Amino acid sequence: MPTSSLDSLDLDIIRQLQENGRRAFREIARHLQVPEATVRVRVKRLQEQGVLQVLAFLNPEKLGPAKLALLFVNVAPKEHEQVIDTLGRWSEVSYLSTTLGTADICVQVLCRDDESLWAIKQRVRNLPGIRDVRTMQEVKVHKIRFSLPPNGIEQAALL
Structure with missing residues (x-):
């Protein structure tokens, strides 16, 4: 769904949930001065359209020994989707x-x-159409967040 089909209330609701995904619809409605039912209906619509997903996000550093890595993969165009x-x-x-x-x-x-990371890399290499796989281990993630751009930027997209 393109941003242009979202209105300012949708964006405000998304911002509220980005601050706290467990925030009650009643609290969001009070803050935005709209009925709670409006928030509930809009969140449901945004979820059904695939715009919004509220989930738990874990911190890999807190799991104990774990490896977080990026694999950069080059693949034959005809095999990309597969x-x-x-x-x-x-x-x-x-x-x-x-x-x-x-x-x-x-x-x-x-x-x-490292052993399981190596095994994953080998599994990727063995997929049909793979031309190259490069690995970069992530030592520490300092920020990860998919959020709306600052106020004003998305407003231009609504016009």
Whole structure:
């Protein structure tokens, strides 16, 4: 769903949930001065349209020994969609995107140790159409957040 189909109330509701995904609809409604039912209906619509997903986000550093890494994958164009579909089903994959630049696909994985990271890399290498896989281990994640741009930027998209 393009941003242009969201109105300012949708964006305000999303911002409220980004601050605290467990915030009660009643509290959001009070803050935005709209009926609670309006918030409930809009959140449901945003979720059904795939715009909004409220979930728990874990901190890998707090799990004990774990390896977080990025795999940069180059793949034959005709195999791209199949590789995306396959990687998207792997439990170790926490983030998956098509990219422009030096790689076709960026894959973030979370695994136990170097040995399991190596095994994942080998599994990726063995997928049909894979041309190259480069690995970058993440030592520490300082920020991860998908949020709306600052006020004003998305307003231009609404016009």
